Amino acid sequence: MDTTAPPALAWSTDNCQLARAMSVLGEKGTLIVLREVFNGVRRFADIQRHSRLPKQVLSNRLALLVEHDVLRRVPYRDDGARERHEYRLTPKGFELYPILAAVSEWGTRYYADADGPPVELTHRDCGEVVTAVLECAEGHRVDDPRDVVPRPGPGARPFEG
Template sequence: MSQPDPAAMNWSTENCTIGRAMAILGERWTVVVLREIFNGIRRFDQIHDHAGTPKQVLTNRLAMLCDMGVLVRHPYREPGERERHEYRLTAMGFDVYPVLVAVREWGDRYLADLEGAPAAMLHRDCGASVGVHLVCAAGHHIDSPHDVVTTPGPGARAAALPRTRDA
């Protein structure tokens, strides 16, 4: 007996915002560059030295993040040197922070060395650990993905054609 297709099969994915976000964030070095900038490492040479990002890759990622509006270049000049740029987060960039916290939590849970996590994120005011928690608009805490249902949003489009299965 065959399973019915999930309802999501009826929606197009051509304007999926997860797909669009991953087109910006979905490459390893992009997330590493953002990690560095969130940690206050904003200059090209510092990012290259600390993260080990290949120079051409770093150049490309910084340009893309600036082009997409995640970062902005800010000029600086050390005495006796030419003008250079450091990279600062825009409002769009700051909004990526919960994503990085969630990735860090997942990595700490499943990929940390036996000694434990290599870094901690602590609330500056009280020192408690920072984490990501799902909460609905009515204030209910979501404990499991099973407690969430995805439905078409206002920008949903019907799938072009129903998918067929091989006979």
Template sequence: MDAWTESLTDTGLDPQLERDISNCSIARTLEIVGEKWTILILREVWYGSSRFSEFERVLGCPRNLLATRLRMLVEEGILDTEMYKEPGSRSRPKYVITPKGMDLVPAVMGLMQWGDRYCAAPEGPPVLVRHRDCGAHVDVQMRCEDGHSVQAEDMERVPGPGFWAKPAE
């Protein structure tokens, strides 16, 4: 029995059945970035795209949907806009990633890494990620705050300050 289960069992709660999932960080995150086009926009920003026309050309996303997703990413503080003007054209926004958006890079890279392993074409992954300074392959790894490499089976869950028990019925 892990510490999570033990601590809740001591209170008489079954942690799998009696937890209020309305305070779930994963579900809240998916409300923001859990849609295909949103993740692909983030990928393209990470790859260097910044203009609506670039996103539209590369993604093939319907214009109205693309505009909605970009607006939401700006409203959520994941992207920001800066104005640019090409000669003879009106000013337009370009999209730049914010520090909050940069914090999503490991999640997007984790999806890419999983896809490269299980969904890539027979020839291999379409993009390789290398450390700019030394050229070594970059991958997503889990580490504890003391720096130890951690596997999923080595983790335990414990109630956090935002744990909510399911209301009594």
């Protein structure tokens, strides 16, 4: 084997957890749907109007997120109207908040207008802006992403290609 090749080339990606997660989260518009629900916009018509996603795209994304237990459908009925559903985060869905916070922080850094971001994520108790942080299992904060290295995990399989 080439000694200059990255060690990752020795391991299969067939069971990659990132690829599997992106099969749910990576479709166009999915993070926008999650943004809306995290911001308290839960009804189809409101999500569609606010996000400007095409109805069919929104319908498909909501169905996928429900299928994967990221969102759950909760029935409601306005007076005189038929029963409809709103979408609420499941515990699995709430675990995505750090991802949305990290993407939002990155977007603020590189893509916000000159006058700043239109939304800031703040700590409910003190009101300060929240940031996404990398931290190891021992509790050490990792400030430089170059200090994080991949290693084969318990599910690693040799690459046979």
